[in-house]
Amino acid sequence: MNESCRNIYQLARNVAGLTQIEASERLGVSVRALGNYELGNTIPHGDIVADMATVYGAKWLGYEHLRLSTKLGQEILPEIDITDIAKSVLVLQKESGDVDDVKPCMIKIACDGRIDRHEEDRWDEVTKEVFEMAGAALSVVFSR
Structure with missing residues (x-):
């Protein structure tokens, strides 16, 4: 285990x-x-x-x-931190801002419905930010 x-x-x-x-x-x-x-x-x-x-x-x-x-x-599944609700909220806000930063790139890449070879590295950066935001959101949901 x-x-x-x-x-x-x-x-x-x-x-x-x-x-x-x-x-x-x-x-x-x-x-x-x-x-x-x-x-x-x-x-x-x-x-x-x-x-x-x-x-x-x-x-x-x-x-x-x-x-x-x-x-x-x-x-x-992304890692979560449920120990401090205030911290979880702040981390979610930070991660949301990071996703806002990559949003134009995300939209540009996704517009044609495919990820071209030259877009793959940037798409990996976009999905990394979205994944981190998902973990931050779950941390807020599950915080005690």
Whole structure:
């Protein structure tokens, strides 16, 4: 399992103010199973994570579970920072400005419905900025 995935389940439980015993009872799993999830020894099934997100009041947990515990998530989902809503809002504003800066280029390249060979490097820059803005937007959505 991805090392950074090891404690997302424990973090969500702790923020919810639940002990492992309380959480395991509400989730219908053994304390041992919950401990193994929190230690990174086993990856919980998606249904368990959905229950955790509900019980813990942590919508971000499902996103982070997919991002960190699956190869596809690691490849396509942007990193988020949910620790500080004010910072998340400011980063979103900054990233939105960066997208505004590349918008004319994005429109020019996309107008003909294709990306020509000589446009590929610039398009990579455009999509990088859009990807970063997507991560920033999700950080705002999932901030506590």
